[in-house]
Amino acid sequence: MKKIIVENLKYKxxxxxxxxxxxxxxxxxxxxxxxxxxxxxxxxxxxxxALTGLIPHFFNGAYGGKVLIDGIEVKxxxxxxxxxxxxxxxxxxxxxxxxxxYTVYDEIxxxxxxxxxxxxxxxxxxxWSLKMMGIENIKDKNPFDLSGGQMQRVAIASVIAMRPxxxxxxxxxxxxxPQASEEVFRVIQQLSQEGxxxxxxxxxxxxxxxxxxxxxxxxxxxxxxxxxxxxxxSRDDLHDYGVVPPIFTTYCKAMGMKNKNNNTYPVTLTExxxxxxxxxxx
Amino acid sequence: xxxxxxxxxxxxxIDPITKVIYALVAALLPYILPSHTVALIxxxxxxxxxxxxxxFRKIIPLIGLSLFLIxxxxxxxxxxxxxxVTPLFHFGPIIFYKEGLSYGLLLMLRVINLLCAFGVLxxxxxxxDLIQSFIQKGMSPRIxxxxxxxxxxxxxxxxxxxxxxxxQRSRGLETEGxxxxxxxxxxxxxxxxxxxxxxxxxERSIALEVRGFNAKQKKTFLHEVHTYKYxxxxxxxxxxxxxxxxxxxxxx
Amino acid sequence: xxxxxxxxxxFSYTDGQPVLSNIDVHFRQExxxxxxxxxxxxxxxxxxxxxxxxxxTGNIYVNGMNTQEYTVAQLASQIGLVxxxxxxxxxxxxxIEEVMFGPKNIGQSTEEARQNGLLALEKMGIVHEAxxxxxxxxxxxxxxxxxxxxxxxKPPIIIFDEPTMGQDYLGKERLKKIMKDLxxxxxxxxxxxxxxxxxxxxxxxxxxMNQGKIVLDGPTREVFSHEQLIRDVYLExxxxxxxxxxxxxxxxxxxxxxLINFNRKKQ
Numbered sequence: 001m002k003k004i005i006v007e008n009l010k011y012k013x014x015x016x017x018x019x020x021x022x023x024x025x026x027x028x029x030x031x032x033x034x035x036x037x038x039x040x041x042x043x044x045x046x047x048x049x050a051l052t053g054l055i056p057h058f059f060n061g062a063y064g065g066k067v068l069i070d071g072i073e074v075k076x077x078x079x080x081x082x083x084x085x086x087x088x089x090x091x092x093x094x095x096x097x098x099x100x101x102y103t104v105y106d107e108i109x110x111x112x113x114x115x116x117x118x119x120x121x122x123x124x125x126x127x128w129s130l131k132m133m134g135i136e137n138i139k140d141k142n143p144f145d146l147s148g149g150q151m152q153r154v155a156i157a158s159v160i161a162m163r164p165x166x167x168x169x170x171x172x173x174x175x176x177x178p179q180a181s182e183e184v185f186r187v188i189q190q191l192s193q194e195g196x197x198x199x200x201x202x203x204x205x206x207x208x209x210x211x212x213x214x215x216x217x218x219x220x221x222x223x224x225x226x227x228x229x230x231x232x233x234s235r236d237d238l239h240d241y242g243v244v245p246p247i248f249t250t251y252c253k254a255m256g257m258k259n260k261n262n263n264t265y266p267v268t269l270t271e272x273x274x275x276x277x278x279x280x281x282x
Numbered sequence: 283x284x285x286x287x288x289x290x291x292x293x294x295x296i297d298p299i300t301k302v303i304y305a306l307v308a309a310l311l312p313y314i315l316p317s318h319t320v321a322l323i324x325x326x327x328x329x330x331x332x333x334x335x336x337x338f339r340k341i342i343p344l345i346g347l348s349l350f351l352i353x354x355x356x357x358x359x360x361x362x363x364x365x366x367v368t369p370l371f372h373f374g375p376i377i378f379y380k381e382g383l384s385y386g387l388l389l390m391l392r393v394i395n396l397l398c399a400f401g402v403l404x405x406x407x408x409x410x411d412l413i414q415s416f417i418q419k420g421m422s423p424r425i426x427x428x429x430x431x432x433x434x435x436x437x438x439x440x441x442x443x444x445x446x447x448x449x450q451r452s453r454g455l456e457t458e459g460x461x462x463x464x465x466x467x468x469x470x471x472x473x474x475x476x477x478x479x480x481x482x483x484x485e486r487s488i489a490l491e492v493r494g495f496n497a498k499q500k501k502t503f504l505h506e507v508h509t510y511k512y513x514x515x516x517x518x519x520x521x522x523x524x525x526x527x528x529x530x531x532x533x534x
Numbered sequence: 535x536x537x538x539x540x541x542x543x544x545f546s547y548t549d550g551q552p553v554l555s556n557i558d559v560h561f562r563q564e565x566x567x568x569x570x571x572x573x574x575x576x577x578x579x580x581x582x583x584x585x586x587x588x589x590x591t592g593n594i595y596v597n598g599m600n601t602q603e604y605t606v607a608q609l610a611s612q613i614g615l616v617x618x619x620x621x622x623x624x625x626x627x628x629x630i631e632e633v634m635f636g637p638k639n640i641g642q643s644t645e646e647a648r649q650n651g652l653l654a655l656e657k658m659g660i661v662h663e664a665x666x667x668x669x670x671x672x673x674x675x676x677x678x679x680x681x682x683x684x685x686x687x688k689p690p691i692i693i694f695d696e697p698t699m700g701q702d703y704l705g706k707e708r709l710k711k712i713m714k715d716l717x718x719x720x721x722x723x724x725x726x727x728x729x730x731x732x733x734x735x736x737x738x739x740x741x742x743m744n745q746g747k748i749v750l751d752g753p754t755r756e757v758f759s760h761e762q763l764i765r766d767v768y769l770e771x772x773x774x775x776x777x778x779x780x781x782x783x784x785x786x787x788x789x790x791x792x793l794i795n796f797n798r799k800k801q
Contacts, residue, residue: 039702039703040672040674040700040701040702040705041672052492054488054491054492058488058491078496079491079492079496080491080494080495080496080497080498083491083492083493084494087492088488088492090485090488090489091700094482095482095485095486095489096485096489098427098431098486098489098490098493099430099431099434099435099438099486100410100413100426100427100430100431100434101410101430102284102408102409102434105504106410106504106505109504110493111494112502112504113501113502113503113504114423114493114494114495114497114499114501115494115497115499116497116499116500116501116502117502118502119502119503119504119506122502122504123504126504144434144438147572147573148572149572155489158493159492159493162494171700174699174700175700176572176728177571177572177728177768178571178728178730178769178770179571179768179769180572182770203703206773242702242703242704243703244703246773247731247773247774247777247790248773248777250790251777251790251794254794254798255794255797255798269776269777269780272777272780272781273780276780442622445617445619445622446622446623448581448586448606448617449617449622449623450623451586451605451607451610452584452586452606452610452614452615452617453610453623453635453639453684453687454607454610454636454639454640454687455607455639456605456607458605469625470635473624473626474621474623474624474625477625477669478622
């Protein structure tokens, strides 16, 4: 069964004239990693909110179409039910800390207490989360004494402790320095290897190209393309949508260096080097 | 930032609800029975509890802070209380009367007693344990969250306020100096503080939503708030003392 | 010519834990990026330049004014600082009033402030939003408002704190152009920044900070040629530089256009 099904999704925030999401339709398989790209106000955040039920249940507004998360329909479910299917992490680490707990351990357990998980199960899940995020060494620290990167990993740990099989991330590294960003991307890849379906909205094209299976390109709320990174980034008209491909792709496009098999350009450094390596061997 | 002090003591072992009842009874008793003896006895008991709890040292700065209020209470009562008749001593032209000083002393004992009684509660109880106890007794978990989070968010806010002050000073706003200068600086400083709080609150409520904050299920708790063996006994005794005191006051 | 002289300064928030030690640097003309991990001391350093903090030892001269001897407000006409979070400064009901606040504080007349404000908004591409409430704009547009509010003060020295955070491609291109225009007008432009590609494409000089010290200081191209040192301080090379190395080229490339032109000439 498809993990995520979006069918003709339309949405308008209250008291606005423009549609924030305009007829978006796509399906995601279990275990896939999907990147969402587009200029600011293209609808990336709105889509992330729609996948987790905050649109329409928190923001209200005008909603049309259908979103099915693991078989259950967003429109007729509660945010709480959906949070155990799809977790949401967003860009500000600070506002994702509840502030009502004094240790990282308790912070991660917060959501589990809310949904009535038994104590033994709670401990098991929190320990697993800590291990997944590589933050066992800070489990007794106060969340507000952490660096931005550590806080963001605690935020992710807190969300995955609810054991959703889908994780939605809205620009999770935009406020982090390069090293902390790298840690977050590494952790996301690890989660993907555990079988978790990932949807991540980002501006860092070079990073997205490395570990996404498909890229969704949005513009003014509309879906422009949904295909492999190679296909999407090889398009000629990305600039019209306020997006640039990874630098490696820009270079290859200018030099006419295409991938052998499928008429697309390389999108990662590795692809560039294998292309060159291949050429050198001929 | 909390006043809680982690120590290994029998007072820390006592459950939060019992300590709450103690704090209320101990603080109110000298008001119900306005006698120096009662106030002193209760105060001594609270101090003993603080010492056993190894937190006595922490109450001293708090008393120190309110010392100004306390001393001024004594002085004002000593000089100006309406039913002052018996002069006790002179200080230049000012006369201190026995009745006033006596009453002032009572007030002082009440205030210090209040601080110590609540000190027993606040210095030896973890805020989240206290809130959890209330929730287990039926308080709405949402209210519990609000109280709990405010304790940490207010100190965090001071960092934001400092940044806002820096940002506005960087744009040429003077913040030190005459009263007029300070009044002019008020809006540019308070505006962003309020907006920042509103925005953070909104973002935080989204984060809470996706962590099941509005779940309809019954909550569970990671930590067991220890129940104290003698909790029921102590609570019963305290409530009896309270009732007894009220009856004494009414009928005697 | 605008300059900042930093003479052997040290600073710590709490005794015994120096945040900055023996920093000695001279800023003059060239647009300069300040890069380094979080906690390296960049923000503290910038606050010292702005006069928000005073050095424990040493002196800082901003266009001849010793920061120890003036208040922040007095220095504001010489050196502007664009803070990271626009929500930390916006308090007026319309964009144009917000942008006029700084200029009026430093002595511009209302008319002058309005002119400079509108000009600044035009440069940021948001003059059509002048009468809107800043909080009705998106966060990235609000960031542009906060930049405009410093530009309108026309300071000869401007420091940016993470200007590219949360910006998309078009936003960054606009920022690049603004910084280059400012540089052409003779304004001394400094910036704390994490986006290595933006640094490589925009700044003439780069300073690398680590644990309260300056570990590299020089022309941007030269700084990014020290691959190992950059990695040692937990930073990355710009992607164009990485690509150049992958292609086996000896030089340090800063932009993909440079690489393309170089290889085209070879062919």
